[in-house]
Amino acid sequence: MNPLKQLAETGQAPWLDFVQRELIEGGDLAMMIKRDGLKGVTSNPSIFEKAIAHAPEYTKEFERYVHSGDHEPMAIYEHLAIGDIKAAADVLLPVYHETKGRDGYISLEVSPYLALDTEATVNEARRLHKAVGKPNLMVKVPATNAGIPAIRTLIGEGISINVTLLFAVPVYEQVARAYIEGLEHFASKGGDISKIGSVASFFVSRIDNVIDKQLQDKIDAGGDAAALKPLLGKAAIANAKVAYAAYKKWFSGAKWQALEAKGAHTQRLLWASTSVKNPAYPDTLYVETLIGRDTVNTMPPATMDAFRDHGKATPDAVEQDLAGGIDILKSLETHGISLEKVTIDLVADGVRQFANAFDQLLGAVAKKRTALIDLNGAEIEADAALHAAIEKTAKRWLAEGTIRKLWAGDKSVWTGTDEDKWLGWLTIVGEEHTHVATLERFAKAIREGGFKHVALLGMGGSSLGPEVLARSFGHRDGWPEFHMLDSTDPAQIATLESKLDLKTTMFIVSSKSGSTLEPNIFLAYFKARMIETVGQGDWARHFTAVTDPGSAMEHVAKHDHFAHLFHGVKSIGGRYSVLSKFGLVPAAAMGIDVANFLALTSHMVKSCSASVPVDQNPGAQLGLLLGVAAKEFKRDKVTIIASPKIADLGAWLEQLIAESTGKQGHGLVPIDAEPLGDAAVYGHDRVFAYLCLKGDEQAKQAAHVAALAKAGHPVVRITVNDVAQIGQEFFRWEMATAIAGAIIGINPFDQPDVEASKIKTRALTDAYEKGGSAPHDEPLFHEHGVAIFADPKNAAALGTHTTLAAYLKQHFNRADAGDYIAILAYIERNGSHMAALEQIRTHLRNTRKVATCLGFGPRFLHSTGQAYKGGPNSGVFLQITTDDAKDIPVPGHAYSFSQVKAAQAEGDLSVLVERDRRVIRVHFQNVQHGLEALHKAIIHAYH
Numbered sequence: 001m002n003p004l005k006q007l008a009e010t011g012q013a014p015w016l017d018f019v020q021r022e023l024i025e026g027g028d029l030a031m032m033i034k035r036d037g038l039k040g041v042t043s044n045p046s047i048f049e050k051a052i053a054h055a056p057e058y059t060k061e062f063e064r065y066v067h068s069g070d071h072e073p074m075a076i077y078e079h080l081a082i083g084d085i086k087a088a089a090d091v092l093l094p095v096y097h098e099t100k101g102r103d104g105y106i107s108l109e110v111s112p113y114l115a116l117d118t119e120a121t122v123n124e125a126r127r128l129h130k131a132v133g134k135p136n137l138m139v140k141v142p143a144t145n146a147g148i149p150a151i152r153t154l155i156g157e158g159i160s161i162n163v164t165l166l167f168a169v170p171v172y173e174q175v176a177r178a179y180i181e182g183l184e185h186f187a188s189k190g191g192d193i194s195k196i197g198s199v200a201s202f203f204v205s206r207i208d209n210v211i212d213k214q215l216q217d218k219i220d221a222g223g224d225a226a227a228l229k230p231l232l233g234k235a236a237i238a239n240a241k242v243a244y245a246a247y248k249k250w251f252s253g254a255k256w257q258a259l260e261a262k263g264a265h266t267q268r269l270l271w272a273s274t275s276v277k278n279p280a281y282p283d284t285l286y287v288e289t290l291i292g293r294d295t296v297n298t299m300p301p302a303t304m305d306a307f308r309d310h311g312k313a314t315p316d317a318v319e320q321d322l323a324g325g326i327d328i329l330k331s332l333e334t335h336g337i338s339l340e341k342v343t344i345d346l347v348a349d350g351v352r353q354f355a356n357a358f359d360q361l362l363g364a365v366a367k368k369r370t371a372l373i374d375l376n377g378a379e380i381e382a383d384a385a386l387h388a389a390i391e392k393t394a395k396r397w398l399a400e401g402t403i404r405k406l407w408a409g410d411k412s413v414w415t416g417t418d419e420d421k422w423l424g425w426l427t428i429v430g431e432e433h434t435h436v437a438t439l440e441r442f443a444k445a446i447r448e449g450g451f452k453h454v455a456l457l458g459m460g461g462s463s464l465g466p467e468v469l470a471r472s473f474g475h476r477d478g479w480p481e482f483h484m485l486d487s488t489d490p491a492q493i494a495t496l497e498s499k500l501d502l503k504t505t506m507f508i509v510s511s512k513s514g515s516t517l518e519p520n521i522f523l524a525y526f527k528a529r530m531i532e533t534v535g536q537g538d539w540a541r542h543f544t545a546v547t548d549p550g551s552a553m554e555h556v557a558k559h560d561h562f563a564h565l566f567h568g569v570k571s572i573g574g575r576y577s578v579l580s581k582f583g584l585v586p587a588a589a590m591g592i593d594v595a596n597f598l599a600l601t602s603h604m605v606k607s608c609s610a611s612v613p614v615d616q617n618p619g620a621q622l623g624l625l626l627g628v629a630a631k632e633f634k635r636d637k638v639t640i641i642a643s644p645k646i647a648d649l650g651a652w653l654e655q656l657i658a659e660s661t662g663k664q665g666h667g668l669v670p671i672d673a674e675p676l677g678d679a680a681v682y683g684h685d686r687v688f689a690y691l692c693l694k695g696d697e698q699a700k701q702a703a704h705v706a707a708l709a710k711a712g713h714p715v716v717r718i719t720v721n722d723v724a725q726i727g728q729e730f731f732r733w734e735m736a737t738a739i740a741g742a743i744i745g746i747n748p749f750d751q752p753d754v755e756a757s758k759i760k761t762r763a764l765t766d767a768y769e770k771g772g773s774a775p776h777d778e779p780l781f782h783e784h785g786v787a788i789f790a791d792p793k794n795a796a797a798l799g800t801h802t803t804l805a806a807y808l809k810q811h812f813n814r815a816d817a818g819d820y821i822a823i824l825a826y827i828e829r830n831g832s833h834m835a836a837l838e839q840i841r842t843h844l845r846n847t848r849k850v851a852t853c854l855g856f857g858p859r860f861l862h863s864t865g866q867a868y869k870g871g872p873n874s875g876v877f878l879q880i881t882t883d884d885a886k887d888i889p890v891p892g893h894a895y896s897f898s899q900v901k902a903a904q905a906e907g908d909l910s911v912l913v914e915r916d917r918r919v920i921r922v923h924f925q926n927v928q929h930g931l932e933a934l935h936k937a938i939i940h941a942y943h
């Protein structure tokens with residue numbers, strides 16, 4: 001007779017420690033029930049890893065499921081695993097019925113990531129129980145300190161449990177108690193306890209594996225071989241014998257009989273880990289020796305085959321020589337081997353092993369998923385040292401589950417301040433999906449309302465994202481033209497106004513806080529202009545507000561009956577807000593298909609999700625590169641090279657990176673729109689990010705990037721498959737920045753140093769309001785309408801010279817390797833000014849061989865300004881101010897736009913000085929002449 005079948009006569013149920021789709025669908029499982037008397041099946045994360053990651057039969061369903069909607073890897077795994085579990089449960093159901101709920105179970109393990117969290121384990125077990133929805137499911141819960149109370153709770157709710165990772169008899173006793181207490185609880189609520197099944201999975205071979213090694217080490221070290229050798233391969237079985245004796249004690253006596261009378265089943269011991277790990281042992285060792293009444297042995301296929309082939313079913317084998325078993329365990333202690341320590345370590349090790357298997361499984365699922373979806377690609381090229389350092393951090397992050405912690409809102413990922421309150425951006429894409437209809441209605445109203453222009457008034461995070469969308473998607477036929485104002489420069493305001501036909505313009509005033517000075521005074525100005533144009537009764541029809549709930553801007557919009565009012569989400573900071581209404585409202589007004597945009601963006605969100613291990617997680621990969629390169633290799637200048645059609649991403653990235661990381665003397669300095677140069681002009685302080693839109697490739701850029709990589713600079717090449725997938729980059733970089741911030745050790749969600757210059761600016765504008773005037777400083781030097789100003793310390797560092805060129809040379813010579821030069825220009829941001837400053841910047845870069853930045857004030861104050869003031873003190877700054885040819889009054893205030901701009905420049909400068917920055921100011925009487933004179937002087941200084 002088939003020895004497996006004989007097990008039934010001994011009172012032991014053979015279960016199969018294996019699941020795979022083919023086994024179920026191909027009929028083998030049903031056949032084994034018949035042929036072998038198989039009575040149940042167990043699975044674990046390693047088993048599913050082997051199945052889903054490697055077996056071909058999952059491919060079809062995998063593809064079908066991925067194409068049926070956007071699912072993150074955890075959901076895909078669960079879909080496939082639960083599919084198998086349900087199918088196996090159906091095959092086993094007749095056994096369940098025949099044995100009256102004693103056997104016929106299939107087990108599914110809760111996520112090993114939750115093994116140390118009671119509440120999460122309980123919730124997960126409930127969820128799986130419900131998702132599978134079969135009476136013969138056993139949810140596997142580990143016998144960790146956190147798991148045991150979960151077991152009691154779950155049994156108390158009538159959920160069948162397979163207790164896994166059991167190694168120690170004292171722990172088993174706690175488990176048995178938890179089971180009995182759970183039953184009592186369920187019975188006290190009127191539950192039918194006969195419907196509850198439970199097994200306590202005692203792991204066998206793993207114990208011998210560890211103890212044998214310790215014994216062998218002692219033998220090898222010259223220990224008493226005669227006494228030690230006979231103990232090899234004995235510990236696990238001895239331990240199991242003691243456990244079985246404990247089982248008999250727990251499930252007898254009056255207390256138990258009372259439960260039994262209500263139909264309770266004993267919680268049988270299930271021998272798990274029964275494949276021999278040492279090939280020198282008989283392959284049926286952990287089956288033959290452990291046969292006992294009311295037990296289960298779950299065998300992997302090879303062990304089952306071996307037992308079927310040549311196993312001997314000796315009844316009650318496990319009860320033989322209990323005293324001998326106890327002696328073996330005592331002997332081990334005498335020889336200094338602590339079974340207690342071994343079993344404690346094995347639990348921790350078991351959790352880790354299953355977590356590793358889960359990581360591998362989810363990694364494999366993520367990889368397969370990526371191949372099936374439209375996801376922008378990224379490739380990192382770095383030298384061996386940087387690579388190794390990234391790997392090391394990645395391993396630590398994986399082992400500590402840091403990505404999961406990040407998604408769970410654990411602020412200890414960063415500085416433990418209040419980062420948990422600023423994580424709304426993680427889930428906003430899914431949430432906004434549910435608001436698409438509102439956005440579509442808004443788009444319709446804009447289109448059908450006859451609006452030909454949409455002008456966004458806002459700063460930093462409220463404006464840079466919409467600008468990227470407008471420039472990258474381009475003007476869409478039949479939709480309004482998009483404009484944006486983020487400057488107090490009067491010429492800039494006039495230029496914008498000259499492009500608008502106010503009668504057909506919709507203004508979108510965007511401010512999360514609602515209290516930012518600029519959008520408020522832009523609103524004051526254009527409201528007045530609109531009233532002049534369309535009259536008091538009609539002006540508000542031309543205004544839409546996007547602001548956080550409860551802000552002063554919301555109050556204004558409601559009070560003045562703006563045409564539309566949209567809310568941001570308070571837990572999302574400005575620079576992380578582009579995928580919320582702050583980006584989506586302007587996007588809808590421009591005619592962008594918001595639903596499609598969000599759907600494509602969602603691919604990246606899910607690719608960066610908690611269930612995607614670091615090595616497959618695009619946000620983590622980029623974040624680790626940026627963080628590790630800066631922290632360990634002083635490569636803190638993130639140089640952005642973008643193909644022309646998506647070039648504006650650079651300005652958005654600047655704010656995200658600089659404002660998020662540049663603080664407390666640390667951080668990344670973004671370098672955007674710096675003209676390309678030979679590899680020789682770059683120092684060793686850079687990381688290059690090359691973002692290229694498919695079809696927009698430029699041979700020159702590609703060759704340049706290849707040369708940089710060849711020269712040993714770290715390069716990340718990102719391919720944006722289609723402009724509609726630009727949202728994927730928003731999310732990838734948000735995640736990467738948050739992760740880089742964690743590595744650098746700062747809070748990536750605050751901007752402590754922006755406020756400092758706002759306070760100074762406010763003091764100056766308040767002085768104007770009270771009828772005061774600007775403070776008057778004496779220049780150090782002036783020449784041809786260009787004057788130089790510096791505070792005493794910077795002035796002393798410059799010395800005295802006779803030409804503008806000499807002053808500038810002295811100043812810029814202060815920039816050494818690893819430093820950067822930033823030009824901060826409070827002038828109109830237009831093509832000719834940008835070109836002029838670009839030439840100056842390039843010349844400085846080529847001659848000083850340092851990274852260069854260019855910011856227009858006050859725009860950069862809400863962006864890179866944070867890093868300049870709060871980041872590393874490696875900047876050498878040139879502030880540019882100018883007399884404005886024409887000024888514009890701010891309605892309702894005593895000051896003008898020009899005065900506001902001057903106050904902003906002054907406030908900025910004094911904070912830079914306060915922070916001991918190397919900074920001077922040049923002031924132009926006339927901007928055009930001034931730029932020319934500056935250019936000449938720089939050329940002269942460095943020829």
Ligand SMILES: O=P(O)(O)OC[C@H]1O[C@](O)(CO)[C@@H](O)[C@@H]1O
Nearest residue numbers: 460461462511512513516574862
């Ligand atoms: O949307 P708000 O509140 O007007 O803020 C605009 C910008 O100002 C800042 O708060 C910095 O000044 C940025 O973080 C933000 O994007």
Ligand SMILES: O=C[C@H](O)[C@H](O)COP(=O)(O)O
Nearest residue numbers: 017042044201206272273274
């Ligand atoms: O429930 C079954 C266990 O997860 C399995 O038997 C563990 O076996 P292993 O120690 O061979 O991994």
